[in-house]
Amino acid sequence: MTAMKEKTAEDIVLWYTANKRSLPWRDTGNPYHVWISEIMLQQTRIEAVRPKYLSFMQELPSISALAECEDDHLMRLWEGLGYYSRARNLKKCALILVQKYHSQLPISFNELLKLPGIGPYTAGAISSIAFDQAVPAVDGNVLRVLARLFAVKEDVRSDAVRKELLDTINDLYQKIHPSGFFASFNQGLMEIGETVCMPNGVPHCCECPLQNTCRTQKEKLWESIPYRSKLKERKIIHRTLLILRDGDSFLLHKRDETGLLAGLYEFIGIDQFISEKEALKYTEKIGAVPLRISHLPDAKHIFTHLEWHMHAYEIQVEEIEHLNIAGCVSADKKELASLAIPSAFKTYIQWYALRD
Ligand code: SF4
Known part of the structure; x- marks a missing residue:
């Protein structure tokens, strides 16, 4: 040089x-x-x-x-x-x-x-x-x-x-x-x-x-310069989101204060793909009463070192505002506007038109 x-x-x-x-x-x-x-x-x-x-x-x-x-x-x-x-x-x-x-x-x-x-x-x-x-x-x-x-x-x-x-x-x-x-x-x-x-x-x-x-x-070397050796492949994590709602109110979980997306709000997520039956069982286990379940479109979010491949279920539940689940809050569409929800969930935010 x-x-x-x-x-x-x-x-x-x-x-x-x-x-x-x-x-x-x-x-x-x-x-x-x-x-x-x-x-x-x-x-x-x-x-x-x-x-x-x-x-x-x-x-x-x-x-x-x-x-x-x-x-x-x-x-x-x-x-x-x-x-x-x-x-x-x-x-x-x-x-x-x-x-x-x-x-x-x-x-x-x-x-x-x-x-x-x-x-x-x-x-x-x-x-x-x-x-x-x-x-x-x-x-x-x-x-x-x-x-x-x-x-x-x-x-x-x-x-x-x-x-x-x-x-x-x-x-x-x-x-x-x-x-x-x-x-x-x-x-x-x-x-x-x-x-x-x-x-x-x-x-x-x-x-x-x-x-x-x-x-x-x-x-004429622009195709080969800059040269970068290959990075490690991203880890793929399969997730299932449970979008619990009661009319216009949704259940949000606050993530831990350390680690990926620390302190931000998300829909309840499980780090594996689960069936409809398992999703309903999980909903009951956390104390909610499920009324109806339906599939939502799949989504993918890419972070630097990993990818989330997401399946999602919408689960209508009874009396969401009375649920007392650790780390979770219920919020209507207006309240949701003031919560920080990462763009990893944008497919579902857009699906429900939860943001302007
Ligand atoms: S710095 Fe980049 S744009 Fe400029 S002459 Fe070289 S290859 Fe072309």
């Missing part, structure tokens, strides 16, 4: 200034906006983040407002974005910022790294974008652009490759200092990865500021 030339870096900054998309969190000069958007954008598409970001900011416009937000309300604001531990870490982090940092984000990469939910990429993004510090921010998009620029043929997930790419950027940072450079350079690399040098299909090399220096473009 050769060092990155200062001219190449300048091209990236010029291209970014001329081509950057208008995004609600961009160029606001507010570190809180950078932080929230970067956390929301982890594993989530910009189109999905945009409306959630706007409503989040409307309700929680500052670090102190986030620190004071009720957990259930925060989960509700996060609904649809998935990976709810991100929201829990945001609140933990906001509480620390209020207590120890005068409700401000620290400028330093190393200080940022000490905070919950902030890893090297996010610390680099906040430090460089919000405070123009000379710190790299290398996410999957940037990794792809750099791997293609230098035609890196090894696995881009390997620590050695990451280190080499980070060293290349850090070397460049030693030579170049104009104000605003680091914020624009890092965002330029991200923007090239998101809009020009995309992961699927042919990259738009003729629109790319790196087209004259990029080795992948010269050698």
Whole structure:
């Protein structure tokens, strides 16, 4: 891998200034906006983040407002974005910022790294974008652009490759200092990865500021770079959901405070496929009186390391509001609107039109 030339870096900054998309969190000069958007954008598409970001900011416009937000309300604001531990870490982090940092984000990469939910990429993004510090921010998009620029043929997930790419950027940072450079350079690399040098299909090399220096473009290697060794296959879990209802009231179970989808509400679930007869028996066992049962459509939800393949039964029961089942609450459609229900259940939420 050769060092990155200062001219190449300048091209990236010029291209970014001329081509950057208008995004609600961009160029606001507010570190809180950078932080929230970067956390929301982890594993989530910009189109999905945009409306959630706007409503989040409307309700929680500052670090102190986030620190004071009720957990259930925060989960509700996060609904649809998935990976709810991100929201829990945001609140933990906001509480620390209020207590120890005068409700401000620290400028330093190393200080940022000490905070919950902030890893090297996010610390680099906040430090460089919000405070123009000379710190790299290398996410999957940037990794792809750099791997293609230098035609890196090894696995881009390997620590050695990451280190080499980070060293290349850090070397460049030693030579170049104009104000605003680091914020624009890092965002330029991200923007090239998101809009020009995309992961699927042919990259738009003729629109790319790196087209004259990029080795992948010269050698037509974009199908094989970036190279990634195969990940382990996801575990498949078969689940049966029991959707207990009494008219417009539904029974919801609150998940444990740790682990997958911690603290969120769900329909009662059993980690195996069961028959109609077994579902009725289970319903009686937890203390409800079933009246009718019917099948609902199957659904599938994919997490990073596992998949839920779901069968579901709707079970009409007697007097749902008098049921006393540990960890469960009954809620009508209006009350359901205030509960955080993960998108894993969206097939059934939509089936009953439980959300706007
Ligand atoms: S020239 Fe093409 S392959 Fe190289 S970084 Fe740009 S878009 Fe990607």
